[in-house]
Amino acid sequence: MIVCKFGGTSVANAEQIRKVANIVKSNPERRIVAVSAPGKRFSDDIKVTDLLIDLANAALKNGDVEGKLQKVVNRYKEIIDDLEIDQTICDIIAQDLQERVNFDKANVDLFVDNLKASGEDNNAKLIAAYFNSIGLKAKYVSPKEGLVVNDFPERTFALPEAYENLSKLRDCEEIVVFPGFFGYTKDGTLRTFDRGGSDITGSILAAAVKAVLYENFTDVDCVFSANPKVVNDPVGIKEITYREMRELSYSGFSVFHDEALMPVYKLGIPVTIKNTNNPSAPGTKILPTRTLNSRPVTGISADSGFSTLYVSKYLMNREIGFGRKLLQIIEEEHISYEHTPSGLDDISVIIRSHQLTPEAEERITKRIKEELQADDVYFRHGFSMIVIVGEGMRNNTGLAARAASAISSTGANIEMINQGPSEVSLVFGVLSDKENQILRALYEEFFSPISVY
């Protein structure tokens, strides 16, 4: 049994949904299909999820609810008309959206989650109806039927019982069409995963039914060794390990959500990234292990939106518990951290900037000064992390020097270097203004002139 996930670009309009049906039809092993909300049809288009966030904000601030709701309905209506499926589904979608707009607004996050999730929920109903209209026996299955997630406000994740509950989908006679991106808490509250979280749903389903393969369909032939929107014609990756992919998707390879690897990783279920627009291309295989080739670096990613908290104190290294106390102050603000590069008397904590507010920064700074008697404490913003990843890196000397020299050729200053103990990745913190230039310079250093798949 194969679980497939089709991303927003693969279900953005009627033409794409026809391709999805053909892909599902072409292999009888494809029994479970997770779908996203309609995504971008062209580069300046707006994803349905973003239209829904806009609608939710209008509902919260007494904005143009009717106009924004109609915009969402129109996206579905166009698809329904083109696919020539029963029009009643359009009325069902309009009514569903109206009900969600009238939902309790006491908890703003849960209200927005409820509207956001309708993008995939309604698309799954629509796609199941289309499959049936062309004789492909299919059934819409709601995440209410077992995708149990944890309670608010912690980051959303599937509880262990979700896997047991969803395992029964194995026995479904029809093709299961399952909406991505959300689940329900034990008391029936809807919660979404992070943006891009339909990848996570597909992975949970694959693990639950113990699929032989999780196929993730998107709009590129494979995972490339660098973002194709920044680097011209990057090398395609044929095989990549879970941990290489985890590092790369964490730090900018938006093609696959980093949290989506966990459920399949535990069971060793292989993942392939494939193109809905070119399904015969072999795609990229994500596997527990791979044979190393002559190239030490598998991919280079870059992501912006980082801040650093800098703390210095003379004789910090002698003070037992300094690091723990510092991280506890951050924990008490419900903030997670990414890296902690340190010297003898100073330490930096790298944090995703979206978690910070001026008030939180002030509180943290004050507490570190008062409680830890630090000499110097301040935040800096506007950083990017550039990550070089490869299982072959640990057997290669001089790699960090080559990377540093490529970065310095752009005139950028390296603000931070971090190498994890597994030596599968090397992280450089730089100011964001040179991010793309640095990515291109590093690509040139490690991949040119080789440009074949």
Ligand SMILES: Nc1ncnc2c1ncn2[C@@H]1O[C@H](COP(=O)(O)OP(=O)(O)O)[C@@H](O)[C@H]1O
């Ligand atoms: N290293 C990479 N390899 C392939 N695609 C990448 C990479 N980095 C970023 N991307 C982008 O990821 C996009 C696919 O992800 P996404 O937009 O989430 O698709 P979907 O709609 O299928 O969920 C590609 O169109 C590509 O621009």
Ligand SMILES: N[C@@H](CC(=O)OP(=O)(O)O)C(=O)O
């Ligand atoms: N629609 C949601 C979830 C998702 O996974 O979408 P996509 O498959 O288009 O990345 C989002 O935009 O975040």
